[in-house]
Amino acid sequence: MSDIVRMADVRFAWPGRGSFALAIDEFALQAGERILLIGPSGSGKSTFLSLLCGILVPQTGRIEVLGTDLGALSGPARDRFRAEHFGIIFQMFNLLPYGSVLDNVVLPLAFAASRRKRAGSAHASALGLLQHLGLGGELAARSATKLSVGQQQRVAAARALIGSPELIVADEPTSALDRDRQQAFLDVLFTQVREARATLIMVSHDQSLAPLFDRVVPLDKIAREMQA
Amino acid sequence: MTVLRLALQSLANRWLTALLTVLAIAVSVILLLGVEKVRTGARQSFADTISGTDLIVGARSGSLQLLLYSVFRIGNATNNITWPSYQDIASSPDIAWTVPLSLGDSHRGFRVLGTTPEYFTRYRYRQTHMLQFSAGRPFSDLFDAVIGADVAQTLGYKVGDPIVVAHGAGAVSFVEHEDKPFRVSGILAKTGTPVDRTVHVSLEAIEAIHVDWQSGARIPGQAISAEEARTMDLRPKAITAALIGLKSKLASFRVQRAINEYRQEPLSAILPGAALQELWGLVGTAETALSAVSAMVVATALLGMVTMILTTLNERRREMAILRSVGARPRTILGLLTAEAVVLIIAGTGLGVALLYAGLWVLQPFIDRAYGLHLAIDPPGAREALLLGGIILAGVAAGLLPAVRAYRLSLADGMTVRV
Numbered sequence: 001m002s003d004i005v006r007m008a009d010v011r012f013a014w015p016g017r018g019s020f021a022l023a024i025d026e027f028a029l030q031a032g033e034r035i036l037l038i039g040p041s042g043s044g045k046s047t048f049l050s051l052l053c054g055i056l057v058p059q060t061g062r063i064e065v066l067g068t069d070l071g072a073l074s075g076p077a078r079d080r081f082r083a084e085h086f087g088i089i090f091q092m093f094n095l096l097p098y099g100s101v102l103d104n105v106v107l108p109l110a111f112a113a114s115r116r117k118r119a120g121s122a123h124a125s126a127l128g129l130l131q132h133l134g135l136g137g138e139l140a141a142r143s144a145t146k147l148s149v150g151q152q153q154r155v156a157a158a159r160a161l162i163g164s165p166e167l168i169v170a171d172e173p174t175s176a177l178d179r180d181r182q183q184a185f186l187d188v189l190f191t192q193v194r195e196a197r198a199t200l201i202m203v204s205h206d207q208s209l210a211p212l213f214d215r216v217v218p219l220d221k222i223a224r225e226m227q228a
Numbered sequence: 229m230t231v232l233r234l235a236l237q238s239l240a241n242r243w244l245t246a247l248l249t250v251l252a253i254a255v256s257v258i259l260l261l262g263v264e265k266v267r268t269g270a271r272q273s274f275a276d277t278i279s280g281t282d283l284i285v286g287a288r289s290g291s292l293q294l295l296l297y298s299v300f301r302i303g304n305a306t307n308n309i310t311w312p313s314y315q316d317i318a319s320s321p322d323i324a325w326t327v328p329l330s331l332g333d334s335h336r337g338f339r340v341l342g343t344t345p346e347y348f349t350r351y352r353y354r355q356t357h358m359l360q361f362s363a364g365r366p367f368s369d370l371f372d373a374v375i376g377a378d379v380a381q382t383l384g385y386k387v388g389d390p391i392v393v394a395h396g397a398g399a400v401s402f403v404e405h406e407d408k409p410f411r412v413s414g415i416l417a418k419t420g421t422p423v424d425r426t427v428h429v430s431l432e433a434i435e436a437i438h439v440d441w442q443s444g445a446r447i448p449g450q451a452i453s454a455e456e457a458r459t460m461d462l463r464p465k466a467i468t469a470a471l472i473g474l475k476s477k478l479a480s481f482r483v484q485r486a487i488n489e490y491r492q493e494p495l496s497a498i499l500p501g502a503a504l505q506e507l508w509g510l511v512g513t514a515e516t517a518l519s520a521v522s523a524m525v526v527a528t529a530l531l532g533m534v535t536m537i538l539t540t541l542n543e544r545r546r547e548m549a550i551l552r553s554v555g556a557r558p559r560t561i562l563g564l565l566t567a568e569a570v571v572l573i574i575a576g577t578g579l580g581v582a583l584l585y586a587g588l589w590v591l592q593p594f595i596d597r598a599y600g601l602h603l604a605i606d607p608p609g610a611r612e613a614l615l616l617g618g619i620i621l622a623g624v625a626a627g628l629l630p631a632v633r634a635y636r637l638s639l640a641d642g643m644t645v646r647v
Contacts, residue, residue, distance in 0.1 A: 055552060076557050083555020090553070093546045096234075098241035110230040111555035159554070 003064075004166060004199050005029035005052065010061030012051060021226040022047050024061070031166070034193065034200040036209060039219030045203045048223055049171055052201070053086055054078040066166060083112035087160025087198070089170040094156030095144035102126055102140045105158045108165075115163030122162075129158040133188050150181045157189050161196060168193055170202040174209075186212060231560060235567035238547075242540065246572065249533050253576025256529035257619060258584045260522040261612060265588065267515045269603040273354070274508055277421045278471075278500050280352030282480050285309065285317065285487055286469035288494035292510075295503040298329055298469040300422050301339040305331065308466035313493045318470075320486070322479040325350060328467040330434045333393045333405070338379045340393050340427045342434030342464075348374070350473065353421045354602065363387050364414030367430050370458055372413035378424040380415045387412050391427070393437060403445075405437040408454045420600010432462040472497075526619055530626045533572055537565065537630040541637070548638040562635040569627020573620055581608070581616070 006028050013021035022044045029035060039045050050056040051063060054070040057078075063070045066085060070078055087108070095104045105126040109116040119125040130140055133154040139147070144155065153173055160168050173189075174182040190212065193200045202213070210216045239246045278299050286294040287307030296302040318326040327350050330342030341347075345366045348359050364387040367374055375385060385391070389412045395403040410429060418424060436457040440450050452460075474483060480499060487497035548561050588605050596602050608616065 053553070076559070079552075079555050079557045082553075086553075086555075088553040090550075094550065096237075096547055096550060098237040099234075103237070107551075108554040111560075 002031055003028045004031040004033075004066060005201075006062075006064040007051075008062050010051065010058045010063060012047065012056060012058040014047075022051075023224045023226055024048070024051075024222055025224075027222045029199060029201060031199055032197060033215060034190070034213045035202070035215045035217060036213040037201065037203045037217050037219050038205065038207060038210075039203070040205050043219050044223055044225055045171065045219060048219065049169060049203060053088065053169060054082050080111070083108055084114055085166050087162075087165045087168045089153070089156045089160050089168070089173045091172040092149065092152075092176045094159070095147075095152055097145045099144060100141050101130070101135070101144055101147070101155050104144050104155055105130065105140075105162055107159060109163055112163065112165075115165060119163040126158065126162055129161055129192070130155070132192060133158050134184075149176050150185065153177065153185055154188065157185070157192065161192050161198070164196045164198065166198060168198050168200045170200070172204050173202065175204070175206070182209075231563045232567050232571075234551075235564050235571055238544075238564075239568055239571060245536055245540075249536050249572050250576045250579060252529040252532050253573060253619075253623070254580035254583060256522070256526040257577050257580025257616070258587070259525050260519075260615060260619070261581065261584050261608070262587075263518045263522045264612060264615065265584075265603050266601070267518065269601050270515075271508060271512070272604075273420055273601050274511075275501070275504050276354040277504065278351070278353060279355050280350070280473065281471045281500055282474040282477060283472040283484055283487070283497045284469060284500055284503075285314075285472060285495060285497045288496045291496070291498040291503045292507055294469065294496055294498050295500065295507060297331065298471075299500070301331070301341075301426060305468045307494075308468055309470065309495060310466050310493060311464050313490065313495070314467055314470060316492070317472075317487060317490070317495075320483070322474055322476070322483050323472055324475045325473040327351070327471040328431055328464070329469045329471065330431055330464065330466075331468045333395055333434070333437070335379075335391055335393050335427045336383060338376075338382075338425050338427050340373075340429060340434075342429055342431045342467075344431055347428065347471075350471065351423065353419050353423070357419070359419065359423065360417040361414050362417040364412065367413050367428070367433075369411070369413070370430065370433055370436060370462075371408065371410045371454065372429070372433075373410040374414040374416060374428040375412055376416050376424040376426045376428075377418040379427055380412075385412050385415070387415060393427070393429070395441075407451065408437045408457065418597060418600055420596075420602070424600065431464050431467070435462040435464050436460075526622070529576070530573075530619075530623055533569065533576075533623065534626045534629055537568060537627065538633070541630055541634055544634075545637055548634060552638055558635050558639050561638045562631050565631035565634045566624070566627050569631070570624055573623030573627065576623075577616055577619055 007024050008026055010024040011021065037045065037048070047056065051058060054065070054073070057071055068081065070081070073081060096107070102123065106122045109119055109122050116122065127140055130136060135151060135154055135158070139151070144152065147155065153176070156173070174185055177185060186209070284294060284298050286298055287305055287309060289306055293303060297305050314328060317323070325346065327343060327347045331339060333340040348366050351359055362377065364374070373391060379385065390409045391412060392409050393405045395405060410433070416423060439457050439460060440447055440452040472483070474480060484497040484499065487495050551561060585605065588603060592603050592605060
């Protein structure tokens with residue numbers, strides 16, 4: 001299998017803050033892999049993910065996703081690249097408080113033309129995904145804020161999956177859920193990721209999730225925090 | 229398209245604050261345009277105080293003074309025109325008609341004007357409007373009086389009521405012509421001009437009540453009763469001013485010069501339109517103040533809008549992070565916030581204009597009747613369009629402030645939300 005993500009000699013420091021910097025000497029991710037990044041909060045997880053998704057650009061080094069050097073892209077091009085190839089799930093508060101569940105699910109398609117094409121009928125494909133994630137029926141028309149936290153996370157998963165992006169990035173998506181719901185959420189997420197043949201990279205501080213993944217990588221093994 | 233839809237949805241989610249902001253903008257627009265309407269209406273009403281009269285003649289004085297005492301009943305004439313001079317001028321071939329005016333007495337604060345019945349047919353206001361009687365008719369008897377609408381309303385007079393004229397122009401007078409009382413023969417309809425505050429009597433009546441007077445006081449021991457006065461020669465010896473209508477307006481300047489150079493007596497003739505404009509230039513500074521105040525109100529409303537968007541910005545940083553994560557550019561965030569401001573400002577302006585015209589339509593007849601102020605209901609003119617455009621532009625510019633802040637925040641936050 002080929003590498004879908006490749007990072008080499010990456011150095012990033014927050015501009016103006018100076019105190020915190022991150023170094024990634026080497027990191028690679030194979031297509032179709034499901035990988036768990038383990039690290040305590042404050043260990044640079046968010047910075048790592050922002051670099052991976054092309055929201056932040058390293059001062060030196062190279063980040064390649066799907067063979068594209070993110071550093072070589074302009075800002076708007078990086079934003080479009082993210083829209084086309086990434087599905088992102090946050091820890092919580094994933095949804096726009098206005099708009100229905102359906103509005104939230106189809107949101108990325110507004111910024112990604114080829115994902116829109118792949119999705120075919122946006123509504124049908126959103127409803128299908130919601131159905132698979134256990135959110136069938138009249139829920140789709142409901143206001144996003146009316147849902148429980150567990151339901152909201154599943155809507156976020158549907159949004160990440162719609163239009164089949166190559167990479168699903170999840171930042172502690174289950175930390176706001178209780179044990180039972182965690183398991184249920186991960187089950188449906190994994191099924192959908194497998195079906196879409198996507199690559200999954202999840203960040204968590206929870207060691208107990210490890211058996212579900214192909215590979216577990218402690219963040220401190222690949223990324224070093226530095227005092228700049 | 230997506231941006232506009234998102235902006236609308238976001239506003240709908242905060243519909244109460246959005247509605248209040250729109251209302252604040254609407255009210256400020258109503259005020260600004262309303263002041264503009266009243267301003268133009270007042271200016272027009274002012275310029276329309278007297279029309280159809282080509283020249284006003286009085287003793288030599290400044291044009292403003294002559295206009296003030298002859299039309300607005302403010303201040304006093306320095307001197308009179310002798311009757312022979314008036315007759316002489318009235319008979320000149322360019323002149324179509326003249327109406328003499330004799331001032332100097334009052335009734336409970338309202339000026340008394342001695343004139344001829346022609347006054348009621350010759351006087352025009354608001355271009356072509358003639359004086360109308362709401363009750364009674366012009367004076368026919370020597371001691372008949374026709375009162376203006378405000379006089380009748382303030383003092384509660386009806387046709388047939390007796391009134392006593394006081395000597396001098398003060399509100400309180402100790403010297404009255406109580407020996408020769410008048411009777412109200414007619415009441416004029418509201419005009420919105422100084423006519424409303426005037427008591428009209430015949431020129432002969434002015435002469436009659438002063439027949440036993442000399443130098444502003446009764447001649448002792450020479451009292452002449454009202455009945456005796458009727459039998460006397462009451463041809464006036466002098467008048468205060470006269471309204472003149474010309475056969476051709478083209479002769480205005482020629483006749484004016486002729487009167488100004490009249491040899492027998494120092495006289496002045498003025499063109500009412502020009503004098504009114506000059507007077508408006510003096511009182512018109514108030515309108516600038518009004519406009520300035522309403523501009524301040526608009527600025528306040530726009531500040532309110534900016535505050536409303538700014539206060540929600542912090543809680544919406546999550547929203548920005550979500551949009552960024554699905555691929556929205558920072559520029560889209562900028563557009564989103566700007567679109568919100570644009571929607572608010574356009575909705576506010578539109579609502580303001582709609583409410584203003586609805587209000588005008590309902591209140592116009594009332595304002596016309598109560599204040600004699602005619603507010604025209606016509607589509608917004610170039611000046612109004614400019615004002616509205618200015619408000620919208622200022623709103624968009626003000627809306628850029630929170631938008632730029634959101635843009636900066638979303639650049640700095642990236643995918644993480646630092647609250």
